[in-house]
Amino acid sequence: MMYDKFSPNLVLSSYTPTYIPDLVFSSSTPTYIPDLCHRFPEKYETESLDCAFDQSQVLKEIFDHYTKEKPSVRIVSQLSPKDCVPSLAAKPINSMKKIIAYSKLIPSIVSVSAFYGVSRTIDCSGLIVEWDAIKKEAIILTSAKLLWSPIDDSRENHIIIRLADGTLLLGKEDYVDYYHNLLTLKVKSTTELNFVDLRSKEAVCEDLVDGMTVISLARMFPLCSLSDYAGELCLEYPYFGCQELLRSTCHVSAESEGGPLVNDSGYLVGMNFVDDYGFSHPLPIPIILASLDLWRSYRAVVRPWFGFSVVDVHQLPPHVWERFNVSPTDSYVVVKEVYEGSHAYERGVQPGDIVATCNGIAIHSAKQYSQLLFDRSCMVTSSGGSNMFCQSFKVVVQSADDCPTGEINVEAENLAVVDKRFCQCWPPLEKAEWASNKYGSQTNKKSDFDWRFGRFEKK
Structure with a gap:
């Protein structure tokens, strides 16, 4: 994907996915950790670009360019028959009942983009989840990948929200969680914004x-x-x-x-x-709400980090679980991936090892394992770093290799969710590394990335 200076058009390479790869166990290789953007400037981040305030030159140029691109109410008259042909790559929504069902959400859905100077680098969507009528302030929930932007002190970095009517708002970081890749932004608006109450609209x-x-x-x-x-x-x-x-x-x-x-x-x-x-x-949504509740209560969230991900053995494809010589109905949890530099990596944990216990509790499902980690996160976060919960938190992993002891003990690290080591859980963006030129556009430094394993392969 490439963005030219001021280009309102995003050019995507067209492709039709043919499959989602099965999990294949392999020895762990180093995982790329992206350089994350500096905190976005405080000076302008709580105002609207549509308010006539003293903007920087970069913001003026962005505002002038995109206000010329505001959607027209006469767009229907500009359509031709070919514009109404459904995409072959997706199933079109042709049920009026379904369209009416989600129509109440439409005013709260926004576009969110990270700008590097005057160039858009990352485009995402977002959802307005809160509105404060007194402060004229809204909270927008979106992806933390917007922060995976180039670091350059010589250029302004901004996150800009665009509403359905074309209004441009500047976003200020609120909650950042690199484990779940969650980001909430605060924005100011002169007009009331429609929002969605996550709890009232949450699917059971x-x-x-x-x-x-x-x-x-x-x-x-x-x-x-x-x-x-x-x-x-x-x-x-x-x-x-x-x-x-x-x-x-x-x-x-x-x-x-x-x-x-x-x-x-x-x-x-x-x-x-x-x-x-x-x-x-x-x-x-329940996981998002739980994370946001911790943030609102303590303004800092800590998670125990062993440095590996897990999966239930019965979720693996047959050609994988049969290697374990167990029935797919057995309650085993196996290591899916190990992240470089973690305690698990240093202790020699490998993909395919079986997770036996977590803090003395026998593990029978990935859901149970995740719940134990979340409960621990709540305790450590609420303790505020006190010694009450500084005792060790361990897992016992049964090695699939010929290990002398047959077991590997791994102790968790307590990491704040803003720690960029959590980014190893996620594949990097296509343009995770940048090389800038004098015109403000970016090119990608290509790397060999194996999407089956979620990591880069050495060449």
Whole structure:
């Protein structure tokens, strides 16, 4: 993907994904950790570009350019018959009942972009989740990948939100969580903004069943247009990102990341993350709410970090689990990936090892393991770093290799969720590394990345 200076048009390479790769165990290789952008400037971040305040020259240029590109109310008269042909890459939403169901969410869906100088570097979508009528301030939930931007003190870095009517708002960082890749932004607006109460629109967990119809919603930055893609929910492990992600068959564009995934009744299932094959992977709303609640209560969130991800053995494809010489109905949890530099990496944990216990509790499912880590996160976060919860937190891993002891003990590190080591859980963006030129556009330094394993391969 390339962005030219001031270009309102994002050019995407077209492809049709043919498969989602199975998990294949392999020896761990170093994982790329992106350089994250400096904190965005405080001076302008709490105002609207549509307010006539004293803007920097960069913001003036961005504002002048995109106000000329505001969507026209006469856009329907400009359409030709070919504009109404459904995309072959996605299932079109042709049920009026479904469109009406999610129509209440549409005013709250926004486009969010990271700007490096006057150039857009990353496009995502977002959802307005709070509105303070007294402060004239809103909270927008989106993806933390917007912070994976080039670091250059000589250029201004901004996050800009674009509403459906073309209004441009400047975002200020609020909550950043690199483990779940969550980002909340504060924005000021002179007009009241529509918001979605996540709790009232949350889909009940019991209703999330394998094969249920889901719809991915997103907003494009150039023309503020809404896009929707239908698919089915898959209650299976993800092959990238944090282990709480689910899978769906919604074929989406990169700009859909950070947007909502809803069921056919219009209730929120989760927030979309997009893999390299163009499919949506939602992070469930209950996990998002729990993370935001911790942040609101303590203004800092800590997670125990062993340095590996896990998966239930029965979720593995047959050609993988049969190597364990166990039944797919057995309650085993195995290591999916080990991250370089972690305690698990240093202790020699390998993909395919079995997680036996966590703090003395026998592990029978990935969900149970995740819940234990979350409970520990709550305790450590609420303790504020006191000695009450400084005692060790360990897992015992049974090595799949011929280990003398047969077991490996790994002690957790307590890491704040703003620690960029958590970024190893996620594949880097296509343009994670940048080389700038005098015109303000960027080119990608290509790397050999194996998307099956979520890491770079050495050459």
